[in-house]
């Protein structure tokens with residue numbers, strides 16, 4: 001039976017982690033997968049999460065099934081974190097949130113929901129975008145098309161082209177944007193640009209879907225929510241896919257959520273019933289522990305404060321590494337203006353390295369970055385930056 005099965009290509013991001021693990025070079029550097037590392041190259045367990053873990057262990061919670069949309073205290077907290085407690089989306093009860101296994105699970109639930117309720121709808125994704133977006137929606141049976149997003153010549157947002165392209169999309173289609181810290185480019189719209197994006201999208205009757213996986217990694221928890229809060233105009237409908245892998249350091253707990261913002265509370269109930277149907281036929285109901293951790297931290301003022309401090313520390317370290325990378329590239333004699341790396345936001349830098357240069361870094365220097373040239377800045381440390389920039393100078397020069 002299985003003799004007809006063809007080998008699938010390795011995943012462009014997680015496959016790289018496998019290759020990194022298999023590499024015997026003691027000086028290897030992994031700047032592939034988007035996982036935060038501290039200045040010692042370790043992924044820390046956040047203190048707020050360690051404390052919440054103890055509280056939960058003491059509470060001896062039962063392990064019965066969660067409801068299909070997950071823990072109610074978690075889904076309420078997700079909405080408040082994304083929109084702010086007093087936002088009318090929250091106070092009017094016009095959003096339905098389902099807890100999902102990570103941000104990928106959130107996106108897949110949305111894909112299934114679109115395929116089941118809007119057959120024939122095309123989903124527009126940014127060019128470039130996270131390598132897994134196309135896989136997820138294609139697997140759900142949603143057709144895809146690409147939107148211009150990034151201007152290679154200036155390393156900035158191709159805003160004029162984006163607006164023009166949005167204005168030509170047929171009514172009823174959906175558009176997937178990144179709420180903040182665009183992956184892989186690190187280039188986001190300004191608040192004013194978000195407002196113009198919202199104008200065009202709602203005039204065209206398009207459904208915005210915002211992938212929101214890096215809240216707090218750009219400029220701050222509130223600052224990074226500006227895009228989705230600008231899109232969430234009164235009465236507007238949109239979807240937000242949240243992930244807490246990075247900002248709570250809960251990668252392997254798979255903690256995410258899909259939030260369907262509807263015109264009113266009655267619509268939210270109807271839409272929620274379809275979302276529950278999509279979940280039941282996929283993974284039935286979500287795992288509890290990670291969501292309980294996030295809900296515990298967000299519900300307690302002291303733990304929440306501690307989380308803010310820890311998240312700020314992660315963000316500041318990444319931004320510090322951006323500055324160091326740019327100065328080291330200059331010091332090692334790599335030609336060109338790399339100041340754009342300091343302007344990019346989030347975990348990644350879209351470095352402009354070509355695929356051949358990326359492969360040379362891997363083969364000659366055991367430095368692993370994604371084929372697109374995306375570097376995980378959170379993997380750079382004071383210890384590895386010299387070796388990294390010398391290797392870049394070698395493959396570029």
Ligand code: LMR
Nearest residue numbers: 013014032033034130183
């Ligand atoms: C990434 O882009 O590296 C992360 O979102 C991890 C993943 O699953 O690809």
